[in-house]
Amino acid sequence: MEVGCPNSQDSQHQQHTEQNNAAMDLINSVVGVDEEGRSRQRILTFAAKRYAAAIERNPEDYDALYNWALVLQESADNVSPDSTSPSKDALLEEACKKYDEATRLCPTLHDAYYNWAIAISDRAKMRGRTKEAEELWKQATGNYVKAVQLNWNSPQALNNWGLALQELSAIVPAREKQKIVRTAISKFRAAIQLQFDFHRAIYNLGTVLYGLAEDTLRTGGSVSAQEVSPNELYSQSAIYIAAAHALKPNYSVYSSALRLVRSMLPLPQLKVGYLTAPPAGAIVAPHNDWKRSEFFLDHEKLQQVPRGDQKPVSQSLSTRSGDAVHGDKKTIKVDIADIVSVSACADLTLPPGAGLCIDTVHGSVYLVADSWESLDGWLDAIRLVYTIYVRGKSDVLAGIITG
The missing domain is CATH 2.30.29.30 (Pleckstrin-homology domain (PH domain)/Phosphotyrosine-binding domain (PTB))
Incomplete structure (x- = not known):
């Protein structure tokens, strides 16, 4: 009697079911930090069941995969910092798998690339300045590239791309740093050009220029006439931080940064x-x-x-x-x-x-x-x-x- 090979469709279906069950187990075990968090998590769990059922019916439903990834990502935000079961990282990793699958099925899903990049960035932040974090920041920037290529009119994606590059620049070897910082500056600037009052990107551009000024000063100042001097970089940094504060005077982070850089402006001019x-x-x-x-x-x-x-x-x-x-x-x-x-x-x-x-x-x-x-x-x-x-x-x- 011959032993038949298992049907590949059946094994694929079983694999999907196991993945779905594992994702549902993660979501079911999240307990919100407070009553509001618990209420929010009940809604997320209900939504996750709907998306899991949709995937059971049609494993190629990329919308359901994308929305399920969002639910996993939001559930990760609901995990208490001192909680051990489940870990925030496990939820984010599962979300990344769903985004990966959704974009494989629909390569033009720019929102999926954008949120996938945020999930990877959150995983990178947990790893400090390690080689693993460096790899994750590189993956995040790669997904922001795709998100912007598919939807160039997104100041948020450009701003986040700049932030990911800024984080990456703090980990890579010194010889690679300046090129990455210059690219980050171009992304923040592009975000502002799309939305002139985008105060977060304005502030971020100020901080990255301040960091560049510090580095330039530490390495002995500008090396050629073409390069911008540390003093000019400090002054540029102060302009953006002053502008962010003027647009959002109640943001304490902008106020405290302004106190640090105000004297670097050519007062009483901007x-x-x-x-x-x-x-x-x-x-x-x-x-x-x-x-x-x-x-x-x-x-x-x-x-x-x-x-x-x-x-x-x-x-x-x-x-x-x-x-x-x-x-x-x-x-x-x-x-x-x-x-x-x-x-x-x-x-x-x-x-x-x-x-x-x-x-x-x-x-x-x-x-x-x-x-x-x-x-x-x-x-x-x-x-x-x-x-x-x-x-x-x-x-x-x-x-x-x-x-």
């Missing part, structure tokens, strides 16, 4: 630096007439410093954007309230370099930054001050910089 500008009042001018000069930005305006003045002027006799008069000197001035949009631009009428276009209700103002990196700083700073103005928080920013 930003001071150089831009190449045409003669005041000239809409179009020959390239030879454009001159590199100092500008300052505060809560009300961007203004050119008159030649010969050692310090930026805080008062102007101007009445509108475009022209300012200081003594007998005419300078360029843009009132924040008059701004329509701020963007990078490339135009043949501008001298070569990193062009900046500020559209105002009175017309456009064109300037050229010293470098593309410098342009990013000006774009962010002007947009942030404008966003703070639109949100009705200019008085908070004024309080920060004028004291």
Whole structure:
């Protein structure tokens, strides 16, 4: 009598059943920390049973797998810190398996990649600065890459991607660190460009720049003229932290960070630096007439410093954007309230370099930054001050910089 091979479908079904039972056992054994947590867990357990039943009926139901992964992830949040059964890590690991399966069945499920990355990040946080944590942070960043590729219009995914890179940079060897930090900066900046008032990304960008300033100082400062000096990095860091505080004055973490960095601002201004500008009042001018000069930005305006003045002027006799008069000197001035949009631009009428276009209700103002990196700083700073103005928080920013 021949012994038949077990049906592969049957063994697959049995494997699914065992996995489902193991996941249900984990969820059933979670006890909330308080009454609210216990009530929430009862709802999660009920939902998990529904998703388990859906998978029993159709193992390729990726929606059910995705939702079940979310339930496991939320249940992990409900685990008491001193609880041993089940462990938070076991729930997150099971959630990761469900996300993996859901994305295998539906490779365009961007929300699954995003939440999967969060679950991996939570597992990495439990492992400190170990080799295992490094591998998990790399996996998390890989999933954020996929989430953003599938849904580029997600400031949250870009912000979380930046945070994962920031965590990774603290573990990797020193030679790899700076490249990862620079990538993190680009992700936070991209998140802000999608949502100008995204205060968490603004604050995170401030903290990563502060860390970069500390590292640059520790390793002996910038090594070439192209690199940004530690002092400039500290100043940039302070701009973002001040902006985050202005948008959310009640957030204590922003307030305490601001106390640390406020003195690094070029008070009583928010930003001071150089831009190449045409003669005041000239809409179009020959390239030879454009001159590199100092500008300052505060809560009300961007203004050119008159030649010969050692310090930026805080008062102007101007009445509108475009022209300012200081003594007998005419300078360029843009009132924040008059701004329509701020963007990078490339135009043949501008001298070569990193062009900046500020559209105002009175017309456009064109300037050229010293470098593309410098342009990013000006774009962010002007947009942030404008966003703070639109949100009705200019008085908070004024309080920060004028004291």
